[in-house]
Amino acid sequence: MSTPYLAANESAEPARSWLADAGRGLSAILPPLALLIATLVLWEIAIRLFKVPTFVLPAPSAIVASLIESRAALLVAAKATAIEVLFGFVLAGVVGVAVALVIVRFERFGRALYPLVVLFQTVPKVALAPIFILWFGYDLAPKILLIVVIAFFPVAIDMLAGLQSVEPSFVALMRSVGASKTEILRRVRIPHSLPHLMAGLKVAITFSVIGAIVGEFAGASAGLGYVIQFASTQLDTPLVFAALVVVSVLGLVFYYLVELAERLLVPWAPKFDLMHRS
Amino acid sequence: MTTAIASAYPASVAASAPVTDTAPIHIAAHGIAVEFSLNGRRQRVLHDINLSVPKGSFVSLIGPSGCGKSTLLKVMAGLVQPVEGTVTVAGLAPQEAARRRMIGLVFQDATLLPWKNAVENAAFLLMTGNTNVKRADAMARAAEMLRLVGLEGANDKMPSQLSGGMRQRVAIARALALDPEVLLMDEPFGALDAITREEMSQCLLDIWERTGKTIVLVTHSIDESVFLSREVHVMGTGPARIIETLPITLPHPRTEESFADPAFTRAEARLRSLLIESHRTRGTGK
Numbered sequence: 001m002s003t004p005y006l007a008a009n010e011s012a013e014p015a016r017s018w019l020a021d022a023g024r025g026l027s028a029i030l031p032p033l034a035l036l037i038a039t040l041v042l043w044e045i046a047i048r049l050f051k052v053p054t055f056v057l058p059a060p061s062a063i064v065a066s067l068i069e070s071r072a073a074l075l076v077a078a079k080a081t082a083i084e085v086l087f088g089f090v091l092a093g094v095v096g097v098a099v100a101l102v103i104v105r106f107e108r109f110g111r112a113l114y115p116l117v118v119l120f121q122t123v124p125k126v127a128l129a130p131i132f133i134l135w136f137g138y139d140l141a142p143k144i145l146l147i148v149v150i151a152f153f154p155v156a157i158d159m160l161a162g163l164q165s166v167e168p169s170f171v172a173l174m175r176s177v178g179a180s181k182t183e184i185l186r187r188v189r190i191p192h193s194l195p196h197l198m199a200g201l202k203v204a205i206t207f208s209v210i211g212a213i214v215g216e217f218a219g220a221s222a223g224l225g226y227v228i229q230f231a232s233t234q235l236d237t238p239l240v241f242a243a244l245v246v247v248s249v250l251g252l253v254f255y256y257l258v259e260l261a262e263r264l265l266v267p268w269a270p271k272f273d274l275m276h277r278s
Numbered sequence: 279m280t281t282a283i284a285s286a287y288p289a290s291v292a293a294s295a296p297v298t299d300t301a302p303i304h305i306a307a308h309g310i311a312v313e314f315s316l317n318g319r320r321q322r323v324l325h326d327i328n329l330s331v332p333k334g335s336f337v338s339l340i341g342p343s344g345c346g347k348s349t350l351l352k353v354m355a356g357l358v359q360p361v362e363g364t365v366t367v368a369g370l371a372p373q374e375a376a377r378r379r380m381i382g383l384v385f386q387d388a389t390l391l392p393w394k395n396a397v398e399n400a401a402f403l404l405m406t407g408n409t410n411v412k413r414a415d416a417m418a419r420a421a422e423m424l425r426l427v428g429l430e431g432a433n434d435k436m437p438s439q440l441s442g443g444m445r446q447r448v449a450i451a452r453a454l455a456l457d458p459e460v461l462l463m464d465e466p467f468g469a470l471d472a473i474t475r476e477e478m479s480q481c482l483l484d485i486w487e488r489t490g491k492t493i494v495l496v497t498h499s500i501d502e503s504v505f506l507s508r509e510v511h512v513m514g515t516g517p518a519r520i521i522e523t524l525p526i527t528l529p530h531p532r533t534e535e536s537f538a539d540p541a542f543t544r545a546e547a548r549l550r551s552l553l554i555e556s557h558r559t560r561g562t563g564k
């Protein structure tokens with residue numbers, strides 16, 4: 001039941017060898033990389049040309065220097081933030097999946113719950129950060145909670161869409177041979193929803209990083225958000241940007257970890273791949 | 279459950295595929311009416327439909343789009359409850375017959391599970407509901423059915439690796455795996471190209487001749503209905519009813535040459551004029 005997926009998926013595109021794949025990956029990465037480098041060079045030139053003070057906008061070279069200089073502190077901060085993101089993201093995933101399953105399995109209760117979930121989504125979560133700090137202090141808990149309330153929604157909504165988008169004729173087919181709702185949920189709806197779930201998780205992981213930073217802004221003694229806030233009060237703008245770079249890298253790594261998981265777990269999922277669109 | 283196809287369908291059935299006119303009635307519908315509520319208004323989709331299908335027969339339903347063919351098929355499958363009238367399949371209420379795996383269903387879309395390979399898909403319904411069928415037995419049976427529909431060697435293929443025609447064959451194999459007495463098919467070849475359609479028609483005819491199942495086929499193709507059926511029920515709208523039941527006298531076994539048979543041409547012409555007529559009445563409304 002489990003082994004054929006990978007084998008089948010590989011043979012689906014026999015023309016794409018590993019080498020060709022790498023070549024295509026490279027040709028996909030090159031244009032954005034070139035654009036990025038060009039932007040950085042222009043930025044550097046402009047700063048030097050117009051003599052912009054570093055505390056207003058540092059040159060890329062100053063940011064790199066700050067990155068190197070503060071690498072130890074940034075690494076510690078990144079670790080703190082990564083732990084918040086990880087716990088928050090996993091919990092948001094669990095909550096999102098649970099909400100979707102409850103709404104689908106217990107239709108009546110679901111009809112009551114769904115509008116409330118949507119209503120809750122319209123509350124600006126950032127505004128909750130100080131309250132969570134008030135309730136739970138300056139530790140991990142308020143950040144994780146903030147991430148959960150920010151990131152569970154895309155998971156719940158996408159999973160719900162996946163659970164509900166099973167073809168009605170297939171459900172009819174199963175019902176006709178006496179399948180119960182639970183059996184249809186377990187054997188058809190849940191596996192069918194996995195690609196949707198993964199799409200929701202990809203959104204959720206980026207929200208999780210945002211949630212962690214916002215949580216740290218509201219009150220923290222560690223993490224990249226704390227570094228950003230502390231550095232800006234010191235007018236150490238290069239460090240602010242250096243921390244931002246680390247945040248971006250962290251977000252990128254997390255995102256591609258989720259995408260890797262998607263490829264391994266649901267190889268039948270349709271690929272939303274802008275780079276390789278033919 | 280037997281897995282050996284040879285024992286399940288003895289050669290004697292194959293030799294004498296066409297049923298005699300004295301065959302018992304397998305599907306009986308009397309005075310069927312179906313209503314759907316649309317924006318709060320009740321809309322009558324089927325009105326006083328009478329239909330009887332002899333055991334082992336192959337009948338087609340043909341008619342203008344929206345006349346209620348699919349709905350009638352769903353009534354026979356127990357998926358839609360009529361507000362008036364009775365339907366029985368092998369003397370049972372359709373839902374009971376379906377629960378006993380006496381009804382196999384095939385729709386226009388193959389509706390295969392993309393995370394399961396061909397043989398797992400074909401075995402899926404066999405392992406659904408309250409069954410004591412063992413997984414190994416179900417898979418063996420599904421593999422037999424894939425061979426029957428001409429898909430040997432494709433057991434491990436994923437749906438995304440199959441063509442539309444192959445997917446539809448898997449869907450047919452999935453229905454046949456239940457060893458149903460009745461096969462209900464709703465435009466099963468509707469999404470296929472002309473040549474694949476003809477191949478699939480031939481395949482279906484072979485299956486019918488070898489298994490002797492009762493088959494009801496909904497189709498939009500006049501050729502297909504004549505080539506395959508012993509009887510074609512032409513449906514009309516306003517209100518939906520069966521306007522004529524045309525026996526097809528085309529001799530068996532039917533092959534490529536059947537298309538040139540005068541009986542084929544006659545039936546085709548008759549169906550064409552009936553359909554044109556029913557389209558016209560649809561235009562003028564009720």
Ligand SMILES: Nc1ncnc2c1ncn2[C@@H]1O[C@H](COP(=O)(O)OP(=O)(O)OP(=O)(O)O)[C@@H](O)[C@H]1O
Nearest residue numbers: 314315316323341342343344345346347348349350
């Ligand atoms: N679940 C439903 N709810 C409301 N109306 C429905 C429903 N199913 C079918 N209808 C209506 O019933 C009528 C008959 O539909 P049906 O699908 O049986 O037609 P059909 O003959 O199969 O058409 P086609 O050839 O296009 O498949 C249509 O007018 C359709 O709009």
Ligand SMILES: [Mg+2]
Nearest residue numbers: 347348349464
């Ligand atoms: Mg239809």
